[in-house]
Amino acid sequence: MSDPTIRTRGLTKRYGELRAVDAVDLEVGEGSVYGFLGANGSGKTTTVRMLLGLVLPTEGYAEVLGQPMPSARTSVLPQVGALVEGPGAYDHLSGRLNLALLDAAGPDPLPRSRRRARVGEVLEQVGLDPADRRPVRAYSLGMRQRLGLAAALVRRPRLLVLDEPTNGLDPQGISEIRALLLALNAEGTTIFLSSHLLAEIEQMCTDVGVLDRGRLVLQERLETLLRPTGLVEVHSPDAATAARLLGDAVVDVTCARLLVRAEDAASLNHHLVTSGVGVERLGPYERDLEQVVLEASSAPPAPAELPRAEVLSA
Numbered sequence: 447m448s449d450p451t452i453r454t455r456g457l458t459k460r461y462g463e464l465r466a467v468d469a470v471d472l473e474v475g476e477g478s479v480y481g482f483l484g485a486n487g488s489g490k491t492t493t494v495r496m497l498l499g500l501v502l503p504t505e506g507y508a509e510v511l512g513q514p515m516p517s518a519r520t521s522v523l524p525q526v527g528a529l530v531e532g533p534g535a536y537d538h539l540s541g542r543l544n545l546a547l548l549d550a551a552g553p554d555p556l557p558r559s560r561r562r563a564r565v566g567e568v569l570e571q572v573g574l575d576p577a578d579r580r581p582v583r584a585y586s587l588g589m590r591q592r593l594g595l596a597a598a599l600v601r602r603p604r605l606l607v608l609d610e611p612t613n614g615l616d617p618q619g620i621s622e623i624r625a626l627l628l629a630l631n632a633e634g635t636t637i638f639l640s641s642h643l644l645a646e647i648e649q650m651c652t653d654v655g656v657l658d659r660g661r662l663v664l665q666e667r668l669e670t671l672l673r674p675t676g677l678v679e680v681h682s683p684d685a686a687t688a689a690r691l692l693g694d695a696v697v698d699v700t701c702a703r704l705l706v707r708a709e710d711a712a713s714l715n716h717h718l719v720t721s722g723v724g725v726e727r728l729g730p731y732e733r734d735l736e737q738v739v740l741e742a743s744s745a746p747p748a749p750a751e752l753p754r755a756e757v758l759s760a
């Protein structure tokens with residue numbers, strides 16, 4: 447297997463007492479679409495900033511495209527397209543001029559006519575009109591996001607690092623950007639994308655990493671996570687009797703629901719019913735990404751730890 451495109455070991459960022467990122471070991475394979483999930487404040491942006499050399503780690507190290515960051519950033523960053531929170535642009539200039547300035551500041555020894563053409567191409571790719579002369583200050587949030595993405599793409603990077611790329615886009619825009627990213631990935635671009643939108647990650651990622659309060663609590667291929675569980679979900683008004691009857695095959699009981707390790711749901715149903723246990727519903731237990739992430743993330747605080755108003759309204 448080729449070297450990972452991103453690898454971190456023990457990557458940590460402390461702000462005073464707070465461990466915003468806590469001993470994170472990321473492994474992002476070449477050619478993957480890696481979805482980096484986590485609740486607000488879990489440390490995604492801080493991690494992304496460390497990968498790009500914008501924030502220095504307190505401990506640990508990061509390698510991007512096989513080179514250490516931030517020390518190798520002058521050779522790494524020209525091969526990386528990045529979109530990190532709130533894409534910046536000169537408000538009084540058009541999107542096209544903004545991109546042309548950015549591109550001209552880059553290291554590629556391309557003739558001006560070729561640069562002009564690729565700025566036009568990339569604007570079209572992200573769904574902006576290359577002939578639009580309006581200043582960026584007249585852009586909607588979604589148009590600004592598209593312009594930020596165009597800036598990340600203009601140098602045809604090997605790796606795209608995108609922090610919440612569909613922020614501010616409507617459903618149509620989200621699906622256009624998803625199609626664009628998948629097309630780029632099919633051409634070989636590795637994509638590392640942070641998001642708190644599970645559906646977005648589920649629809650386009652090959653791999654998932656989940657941050658919970660700074661810690662990487664899950665890192666796995668998506669297909670492995672969503673593989674059949676080999677468990678049967680049983681809803682029964684006699685859950686306690688069913689649990690006694692099935693013994694070690696029961697892996698979890700919550701109220702009237704049991705998760706049971708079983709080869710065949712029909713024979714389990716037959717066994718329960720003939721033993722006099724009522725069965726309301728029974729079927730293979732399938733998890734979606736939301737359940738996987740909830741199970742991996744730490745449990746919410748117990749009622750005693752909740753503020754009083756939340757306990758009362760719960």
Ligand SMILES: Nc1ncnc2c1ncn2[C@@H]1O[C@H](COP(=O)(O)OP(=O)(O)OP(=O)(O)O)[C@@H](O)[C@H]1O
Nearest residue numbers: 461464466484485486487488489490491492493642
């Ligand atoms: N410069 C800073 N100084 C102090 N604390 C910071 C700083 N930057 C981030 N933090 C804190 O670190 C934690 C992680 O923040 P971060 O922005 O990385 O999370 P996030 O997962 O990207 O959240 P969001 O989805 O809301 O952007 C938060 O508690 C945040 O308040």
